[in-house]
Structures are given as structure tokens and as C-alpha cells.
Amino acid sequence: MEKEKLIVIGKTISHYKILEKLGQGGMGVVYKAEDTKLKREVAIKFLPRQIAASEKERKRFKIEAQAAAALNHPNIATIYAIEEIDDEMFIVMEYIEGQELKDIVGNGRDRSLPIEDVVDYATQIAAGLQAAHEKDVTHRDIKSANIMVTDKGQVKIMDFGLAKVAGGQHLTKSGMTVGTVAFMSPEQAQGIAVDRRTDIWALGVVFYEMLTGEQPFKGDYEQAVIYSIMNEEPEPLTGLRTGVPLELERIVDKCLEKQASDRYQHADELIVDLQRVRRDSHSGSLKHSVTVSKRQAKNRLILVGSTLLLLALLFIGGLQLFKDRGGGIESLAVLPLVNIANDAEQEYFVEGMTETLIAELSKIKALRVISRTSVMQYKDTRKPLSEIAAELGVDAVVEGSVLRADDRVRITVQLIEANPERNLWAEVYDRELRDILTLSSEVTQAIVQEIRATLTPEEKQRLTSARPINPEAHEAYLKGRYHWNKRTAESLNKAIEYFLQAVEIDSNYAIAYAGLADAYYLLPFAGDKPPREAVPKAKAAAMKALELDESLAEAHVSLAGAAGAYDWDWSRSEMGFKRAIELNPGYATAHHWYGLYLMRLGRYDEAISEISRAQELDPLSVPINGFAATIYYVAGRPGGIARTNQENA
Structure with a gap:
């Protein structure tokens, strides 16, 4: 050269x-x-x-x-x-110290990677692709030779930008290597316009190669490989390797669909499925395949087809029974949404999305929704969904991911029944940041419709009346909530700074005033400010919030707490707690603080009822469980203390 x-x-x-x-x-x-x-x-x-x-x-x-x-x-x-x-x-x-994935995989089945490494590498590749696709950059030349793996197992995608230059040429021109052709999508091989789904196809090829040590589409020369890509199905993974999880085989098959519209449409959808495989593999709940020949696979397909037809008929009858029952899911937990970008600076936003979705669902009277404190303890967990659901005492869980890019947000959500574990519904939403509250309402409506929960007329009205927000004000509000949830004196003061910033940007942003009230109310408990200094500010902020939006349960609770604990106005305090619970029956803090109010008045049976409801909504909350033990002690019911301690163990 x-x-x-x-x-x-x-x-x-x-x-x-x-x-x-x-x-x-x-x-x-x-x-x-x-x-x-x-x-x-x-x-x-x-x-x-x-x-x-x-x-x-x-x-x-x-x-x-x-x-x-x-x-x-x-x-x-x-x-x-x-x-x-x-x-x-x-x-x-x-410059990256490491090996090309091509060299790690090698040639032949004896060099295929452990399943856990395959899932890890594929997840990292998909995360990199999603970040690029969000910026409208398509790689177009994903292959194992363009993937580096460092000594610490970190994956790096190489040659972004260069592939686009090559992509502008005729893809089967003289001199192009067979190795590159083997990773082409059908639309790429035809020389027609391509998009991000071409990268997802190529990742499927890399995925297949990592699992088997072989490429799915073979040939002795370029046109033979292209013919195979366009017209042939790859050898089933189950025919090449024992122990491949069936769900993993489904994921690879979906990546390698001939029609781009049948593949994963976005890389974050693939990531969510891979994370489930990783979690379930650690729990031992994944179903694995055994190696079968092509003839066996064909016979199995015929058998499966017949079985599915029978199941479909049974399902139609079962569906009618399900409708007659009016559903079956009365409780659920929204697990911490995944930060797809893996960007620590976006953590507040992802946690805020989780909290917003919990808040929307908890307002549905027909549902019991686990509060933020308890579900956040499952962040980055590897426990199987069935175990999480059992620990939280729920019928179903919601999981998903969030990706924010500039002024847009993308959320992938799944609703999964716990026992038996099955995916009931999944959807991807892509919205402008100003429509984030509308997005939460849309997700809530979809979940409610799927589980056939009964909505009151007021709930229906509220879910369809979400309005656009000021993105900058909401950004500051989410940062405030992120720090407020840490509950230290330093973090509460930081939260106040962000809440004040939010209302300065949008003086009519009611929920930011509610956050301000919550932060001021907790300052005395953190030992940072005396009540005479903090509580009046909490009351003023709560009243401003309710002036702008009377339906904010959080503001009613802050005002009710101040009225009882500091003004000794028991009647106004109780009215505030009852109104908050009426507006948001799933707000655990309202039941918790109302229980405290009732205990002070010696109304122990009612206090126990309220704190029990708070425990149902937030079963892993240390403050709630600690207060439950206090109520039982004051009420002279040691059996309740023992039961609470046992549940906390």
C-alpha cells in the first residue's frame, strides 16, 4: 500500500x-x-x-x-x-488496551463465550448503539472486528463515522471483504436506504457469533453470503449449542428478522430484554434449550404449532373468564427504571421518572401501589421478579428504562404478572420533555386498561387533563426531589435550592411549591432549623401549592402535619389528612402521618389501621415500620410489635 x-x-x-x-x-x-x-x-x-x-x-x-x-x-x-x-x-x-471481540470468539464452537459474558457484551454494545442512534448516527458496519473488549470487560465500539463513508458506496463493490458482507442486513445488501435497525441486525449477527463461534450466514464468496442473508434462515442456536436460554434465542431471532419492521425498533428495547435474561439467569429461573438437529427442530415446530393452536382456543375461553372476574391484579410495584445512558448525571432524572409513575398509579383507588422507599431497595438487583413480587406482596410489577437526549425523553415500559410470570403489556414512548407529565398519564392509562382496573370519573378526568410543563422548571424540581429523598440536612437544603429555582422559572408550578413545603417541614427533624423558623415557610409553600392546584395530596399532608404538630389545630389537621388520602389513597406518607396524629389523640384502633395501610404501601420503610412498633407499644398490644419486627427481619 x-x-x-x-x-x-x-x-x-x-x-x-x-x-x-x-x-x-x-x-x-x-x-x-x-x-x-x-x-x-x-x-x-x-x-x-x-x-x-x-x-x-x-x-x-x-x-x-x-x-x-x-x-x-x-x-x-x-x-x-x-x-x-x-x-x-x-x-x-x-487508544484501547484489549482484544477485538473477533479474536476472543475465534472460529468454531469450542471458542464460544460463556452465556453470562455474551449477555454482558451484547448489553454494552446495545447501550453504545442507543446513544449513537439518539444522535441520529448509524454505524452501518457493526461486526466483531469493530468491537474491542478491555481487560476489565468493558466493551468499546470502534469506527463510528468511518462506516458511513463506506455505507455511501455500493455495498458489494469489488474488494469488500466477505467478513464485512456477513454482517450486512438484507436492506443493506440490496443497497437501499438503511437506519438504526441495520445496526440491530448486525448486533444480532455478532450475538449469534458469540454464542456459537460461527456466523449465521455463510458462503464461499460475497454473492453466496448475500443470497443466504436474503433467503435463508440461520441454523437454530439450539442445534449448535446446549444450554442456550430459550429467551436468549428469541432475542437473537428478533434481531435477525428479515424485515426491519419485525426487529427491535430501538436498541433500548433490546437492552430491557437482555437485563431480564441476566436477572433470571442469576435466579436460576431461565428455561434452557438442549441441542437438537434441524429435523428435530422442524418436528418440534410442528408440535409447537399444534400446541399453540390448542392453547389459543383455551385462551379465548380463559379470556372470557378473566373478563368475568373483572381482572385479577389489584396491587403492583414500579421497579426502579433503568438509566440506559449509564450517565450518573442523569440519575436524578431517571429516579424522578420512576417516582412520577408511582405517584400517578398510586392515585388509583382500585390499586395498591408500593411506594418509592420500598421499590428503590431493588435498584440494580438481580433477584427474579417472582421473588421481588413475593417480598412486596404484589400481583404484578412494572419495569422499564429511560433515556433522555437533549429535549426529548424515551421510556420503555413493561407490565409483568408475577405468578405465573408472564409479560402482559409493553410499549415504547418517545416525547418532548415538556410533555413528561402527559407521558406518565398515558403509561398509567395503558396499565389500568390492561389490568381492567375500575376508574372513578374523577380519576378518568385527571388522567386526561395533564398539561405541558416548563422543561427547565421540571428539571429543577426533579433535582430537588432527588436530594429531598436523601433526607439529610445538607440534602434538604440542596433540595430547597432547586425547588426555589423551579418556582423562580415558573411561578405557577404548583408541585414545586409542594416540594418546597416538604423540604422545609423536614428540616427540624434533620436538626438543621428550629421549628419556629422552618414550619412557617413550609406552611406558606404548601398554601401556595394548594392555591395553584388543590388536588396535590403532598401539600395537604405538609399543611396538616404543621397544623397538628405546631399549631395544635387538631380539627384542621385531620381534615387535611383525610383530604390528602381522598386525593391519593396510595400515598404512604399520608397514612403514616395520619396514624401519628391519631395515636396522639389516643384513637389507637384507627391509628393501627392507618399505619397498617402505610406498611402495605411501603413495606420496607424503616420509619413506617418503626412507628408501627411505637403505636402497638403505646396501645399496649405487644403482639403487633412482634409481628412488625418479624416482617422487618
């Missing part, structure tokens, strides 16, 4: 000292180099002559490389710079 002859090991180009050659491919030659200015190791890719010599190609490459350089994600190799020196054009990238 003439271009390569000009590159001498030890030579310095601009401020990059060439150290060694790393590899060569259709899109250029890669060298390891030292950035002498920043004193760091980098990788430099010198582009092929047809790009460097053509002004049109150079301009197009710059535009696409600039888009790729804007990507910032732990699973994407960072592009540092695009340089032009003496007719040389090269791209400066992050």
Missing part, C-alpha cells in the same frame, strides 16, 4: 509520534501513537487514498466524522480529532 510506505515507526506527524502498527483494513491503516502535547497514547487511522485524494469524499468524511466525534458514551471509542497534514488525512481516536 503506497500510503503506508510513507508512515515510518518513530516518525512524528504534527504532534503525534508513531509507535507501532496496530492493523489494516478496508478503511485504512491504524497505528498506535503518542500525543506529545497531552502526553497520552492514542490510535491514529490514516484514511485510504480514494478518500484522502477526493475533495468531495474528504468533505463528506469530515461531516460524518464530526457527528461521530460528538458521541460521548463509555461503550463508544472517543474520537479526539480529524487532522490533515501534507495531503495525509487521519483520525485520532482513543
Whole structure:
């Protein structure tokens, strides 16, 4: 290669000292180099002559490389710079210590990876792709040779931007390697327009390769491989490897659907399914396959088809019974939504989305919804859903993921029945940030419809009346709630700063005033402010919130708490608690504080009833369970204390 002859090991180009050659491919030659200015190791890719010599190609490459350089994600190799020196054009990238996935997998079934590693790598690749797709960047050349794995197991996707240059050419031109063709999607092989779903297909090929050590579509030359991609189905995974979870086989098959519309439409949908496989594999609840031949697989398919027909007939009858029963799910838990971007700075937003969805569902009288305090203890858990549901005492769980990109938010949600475990409903929502409350109402309505919960006329009206919000004000509010939930003096003061910022941006944002009231009310308990200083501010904020929106249960609770504990106005306090519970029967704090009020008045039976309801809604809350023991003690009922301690154990 003439271009390569000009590159001498030890030579310095601009401020990059060439150290060694790393590899060569259709899109250029890669060298390891030292950035002498920043004193760091980098990788430099010198582009092929047809790009460097053509002004049109150079301009197009710059535009696409600039888009790729804007990507910032732990699973994407960072592009540092695009340089032009003496007719040389090269791209400066992050240097990664590790191995190409192609070399890790190798050739043949004896080199296939452990299932746990396959799921981990595929999840990381999908996360990187999702981040790129959110920025409208499609890789178009995902393959195991473009995936690096560090010594610590971190996956890095290489060559973003470069693939787009190649993608603009006719894909089966002379000189293209069979290795690249093997990862093409059907639409890519036809030379028609492609989008993010082409990357999902290619990830399916990589997935298949990791599981079996083989590629799903084979041939001795390019056109034979393309024919296989367009017309043939890959050998079933169950015919190549024993012990592949059936759910994992379904995921790979969905990635490799011939029609793009039949695949996963977004990478975050794939991530949610992979996370379930990972969790269930740790619990031992996954169903695994045994190796079968193609003939056995065909016979099995015929048997399965007949069985499914019978089950379909039974299902129709069962569905009528289900309708006659009016549902069957009366309680659920919204598990912490997953931060797809894996960005710590977005954690407050993802937790805020979880809390907003819990708040919306908890207002439905026909449902018992577990409060935030209890469900957050399952964040990043590997427990199976059935075990989580049993511990929380619910019939179903809601799980999903959140991805925010600039002024848009994308949420993937699933409703899963706990016993027997089955997916009842799933949906993906993509909205502008200003419509975030409308989005929560839409999700709530879909879940309520699926489980056939009965809504009151007021609940129906509320779910259809959500309005757009000021995104900046809501951003500040979510940050305030994030710090408020930590319940320390420092975090409460930080929360107050954000709530004040929210109402400064939007003086009519009622829920931010409610947050302000909650924060001021708790300051004396954190030992930061005396009640005479904090409580009046809490009352003022709560009254402002109710002036703007009388339906805010949180504000009623703060005002009721202040009226009883500090003003000794028992009548107004009780009215406030009752109104809060009427507005949001699933608000555990309302039942908790009302129980405290009733205990002070010596109304022990009522106090126990309220604190028991609070425990049902927030079974893992330390303050609620501690107070329950106090009520039983004061009421002279030690049996209740023992029962509460046993439930806490």
C-alpha cells in the first residue's frame, strides 16, 4: 500500500509520534501513537487514498466524522480529532488496551463465550448503539472486528463515522471483504436506504457469533453470503449449542428478522430484554434449550404449532373468564427504571421518572401501589421478579428504562404478572420533555386498561387533563426531589435550592411549591432549623401549592402535619389528612402521618389501621415500620410489635 510506505515507526506527524502498527483494513491503516502535547497514547487511522485524494469524499468524511466525534458514551471509542497534514488525512481516536471481540470468539464452537459474558457484551454494545442512534448516527458496519473488549470487560465500539463513508458506496463493490458482507442486513445488501435497525441486525449477527463461534450466514464468496442473508434462515442456536436460554434465542431471532419492521425498533428495547435474561439467569429461573438437529427442530415446530393452536382456543375461553372476574391484579410495584445512558448525571432524572409513575398509579383507588422507599431497595438487583413480587406482596410489577437526549425523553415500559410470570403489556414512548407529565398519564392509562382496573370519573378526568410543563422548571424540581429523598440536612437544603429555582422559572408550578413545603417541614427533624423558623415557610409553600392546584395530596399532608404538630389545630389537621388520602389513597406518607396524629389523640384502633395501610404501601420503610412498633407499644398490644419486627427481619 503506497500510503503506508510513507508512515515510518518513530516518525512524528504534527504532534503525534508513531509507535507501532496496530492493523489494516478496508478503511485504512491504524497505528498506535503518542500525543506529545497531552502526553497520552492514542490510535491514529490514516484514511485510504480514494478518500484522502477526493475533495468531495474528504468533505463528506469530515461531516460524518464530526457527528461521530460528538458521541460521548463509555461503550463508544472517543474520537479526539480529524487532522490533515501534507495531503495525509487521519483520525485520532482513543487508544484501547484489549482484544477485538473477533479474536476472543475465534472460529468454531469450542471458542464460544460463556452465556453470562455474551449477555454482558451484547448489553454494552446495545447501550453504545442507543446513544449513537439518539444522535441520529448509524454505524452501518457493526461486526466483531469493530468491537474491542478491555481487560476489565468493558466493551468499546470502534469506527463510528468511518462506516458511513463506506455505507455511501455500493455495498458489494469489488474488494469488500466477505467478513464485512456477513454482517450486512438484507436492506443493506440490496443497497437501499438503511437506519438504526441495520445496526440491530448486525448486533444480532455478532450475538449469534458469540454464542456459537460461527456466523449465521455463510458462503464461499460475497454473492453466496448475500443470497443466504436474503433467503435463508440461520441454523437454530439450539442445534449448535446446549444450554442456550430459550429467551436468549428469541432475542437473537428478533434481531435477525428479515424485515426491519419485525426487529427491535430501538436498541433500548433490546437492552430491557437482555437485563431480564441476566436477572433470571442469576435466579436460576431461565428455561434452557438442549441441542437438537434441524429435523428435530422442524418436528418440534410442528408440535409447537399444534400446541399453540390448542392453547389459543383455551385462551379465548380463559379470556372470557378473566373478563368475568373483572381482572385479577389489584396491587403492583414500579421497579426502579433503568438509566440506559449509564450517565450518573442523569440519575436524578431517571429516579424522578420512576417516582412520577408511582405517584400517578398510586392515585388509583382500585390499586395498591408500593411506594418509592420500598421499590428503590431493588435498584440494580438481580433477584427474579417472582421473588421481588413475593417480598412486596404484589400481583404484578412494572419495569422499564429511560433515556433522555437533549429535549426529548424515551421510556420503555413493561407490565409483568408475577405468578405465573408472564409479560402482559409493553410499549415504547418517545416525547418532548415538556410533555413528561402527559407521558406518565398515558403509561398509567395503558396499565389500568390492561389490568381492567375500575376508574372513578374523577380519576378518568385527571388522567386526561395533564398539561405541558416548563422543561427547565421540571428539571429543577426533579433535582430537588432527588436530594429531598436523601433526607439529610445538607440534602434538604440542596433540595430547597432547586425547588426555589423551579418556582423562580415558573411561578405557577404548583408541585414545586409542594416540594418546597416538604423540604422545609423536614428540616427540624434533620436538626438543621428550629421549628419556629422552618414550619412557617413550609406552611406558606404548601398554601401556595394548594392555591395553584388543590388536588396535590403532598401539600395537604405538609399543611396538616404543621397544623397538628405546631399549631395544635387538631380539627384542621385531620381534615387535611383525610383530604390528602381522598386525593391519593396510595400515598404512604399520608397514612403514616395520619396514624401519628391519631395515636396522639389516643384513637389507637384507627391509628393501627392507618399505619397498617402505610406498611402495605411501603413495606420496607424503616420509619413506617418503626412507628408501627411505637403505636402497638403505646396501645399496649405487644403482639403487633412482634409481628412488625418479624416482617422487618
